[in-house]
Amino acid sequence: MNLSVVYQPAVSASTSAYRVRDNQGGELDWANAFLDGQRLRQLSPRSLRIYAYDLLDFARWFEPQHRLLAEITESTIVDYVRHQLEQDPKPTSQTVNHRLGTVRCCYRFHTGQEIPAGQVHFQRRYTRRSPLGYGRLRTTVARGLRLKQDRPVIVPLSAEEVAKFWQSFRTYRDLALVGLMLLDGLRSCEVLALELEDVQLADGQMRVRGKGNKKRLLPLPPDILEVLGHYLRHERPLTNSHALFISLKGRQRGRPVTAAGLRSLFRHHRVRSRIPHANPHRLRHTFGADMVRAGMSLPALQQLMGHSQIATTMLYVELAPQDVWREYARAIEKRKALDSSHLS
Template sequence: MEYGVLSDVCMQVAERSCHPGGWSVRSELPVRAEQYLETKRVERGLQTASLVEYRRDLADFCRWLAGRLRKDPEDLTDADLAGFDRDGARRWLAHLADRELAPSTRDRRWSTISGWFRWMVAEGVLARDPFAGLERPVRGERHKRLPVYLSEAEAERLLRVVLSDEGLTPRQKAHHARLKERDHALVTTLLYQGLRISEAVGLRYGDVDFEEETLRVIGKGDKERLLPLHRRTKEALLRYLATWPGPKKPKAPQDPLWWTLAGRPLTKNAAQVAVKRHLTRAGLWRASAHKLRHTFGTRLAEAGVDLLVIKDLLGHATVATTQIYAHVAQRRLREAVEKIR
């Protein structure tokens, strides 16, 4: 299979040259890995953040394999990959087990590398899959760690702090006065719609239907979902749009929903910094923007909402990812029962 322009994540490929036994590229990865990344980008519509994780996993594996073969990762050939057999796969899994990696990281590494080898078999590059028949080593561990989330009281305190200028200097108060309604609307959207920060920042003005009270969200893999617009989200957004003092504000359906005082669309990093600043002011130092999404999912589970409904609201690919919120709800129920003496 021939591949043309590689994705932005794969732009470290500078030159290609054909050698007996396979392709070699001047890159941190062999060309088969670059081709696999491009396949994931084109066929599955993976976004840059996901591709970066895939690239990191592939680079980690290729460094390990190249080290055993005493060569550079970019010089790995098809013959080298074909020589990676089931014993090699077991040695790599043992190497992963010896490292202090989070269970979710080990699980993702397995998924990425085993998926790469399955792809090479399907493409006719390799004759057999060294991972075929091996048991996934960390299956089931990825959901053992319960999510960090805000209590109802903490969430309300955060929303109050966003609008308050208590503890700020006169200069900070002036800046805060211009941003508070935007930031309050952003935090409210994260808390009451359960969006990923990238989804929230990617909202367009036309995605919000105030009359029908719906919110159109583009999630991972460009998958679209239509959410009911929570009353508090609607109120916060209307206040933001009515009072925004910046030189630009959304008017056309394709306009970004969030803007900066400099007249530029709000970026993901800037949004994360803004949310983190308010969390810190509220005394919630360990929390982050993503924890507001966890708060949404947890509160739904505690309210007895069906996991399949929570899955659709959060935009999870499978209900297995949503299962973590059931564990949280069960823990809270157990804590309540244990209070009886």
């Protein structure tokens, strides 16, 4: 059975546009019923796409066994993990864990229960406390196999790298795109989802649709206000599209900038500026680190960046190595000053 994910515009508000089908057009009922259920929950198309590809990977391994979804156990999950780890290239631990989470959600959707243990038992006991470090430790027991994930450490761009990357852009559209990530912390998908009506130049603010279609109102820095004004008056092609950012030339002129187009734009300017690690996520991380250095509170930064959990915000405020060394040098100088005062 040759399975694939097919995109077809949804004919109703309760049907997912992403479907798992075989090469003859037949639908994989248990997978598509789950996707339709998530569509009822008003999940974003991006989330539905991710779920669809997670289920596709599991179905390609599971369906040739001619078993029912209700028959799987944690032993099945272990065999599925072994299958993934034997692939070349091997998926990351984060990818494997996300797939397992989707399979477990799908099982609960159809049975109303957790996946039974089977012949193996994975139970993890760990302690938790508030992300801010206060409160009592709480013991939590987690069941089910989960791979250990390396904690991501993303070093923000330095001021020199930001300046060099920024100077490689020439059009007002591109400057506005990069500026919204760097000075407002927007995700790449949030920038591409902006529409003309979301930008309120007179009030100096914009409406952003984040993950889960959650809306938040953000200020527009004066520099970005000026660049956006020039783009809208002088560069943006006449088009019926409601998207804020439009392709300026080529066969796609007048159409919204796509995710692939944005990736291509960044690839070009990484080569041109010789800043190989400049990407939308790193610009967003640089914004978070800069705001913390400037003294912004974590709750305010959480609101600006659209995080539902403050623990996520704290991942963006890891100190860069240069910050650590700066604090170390400051502490050493303070210690020397104290020692000299005691000696005198």
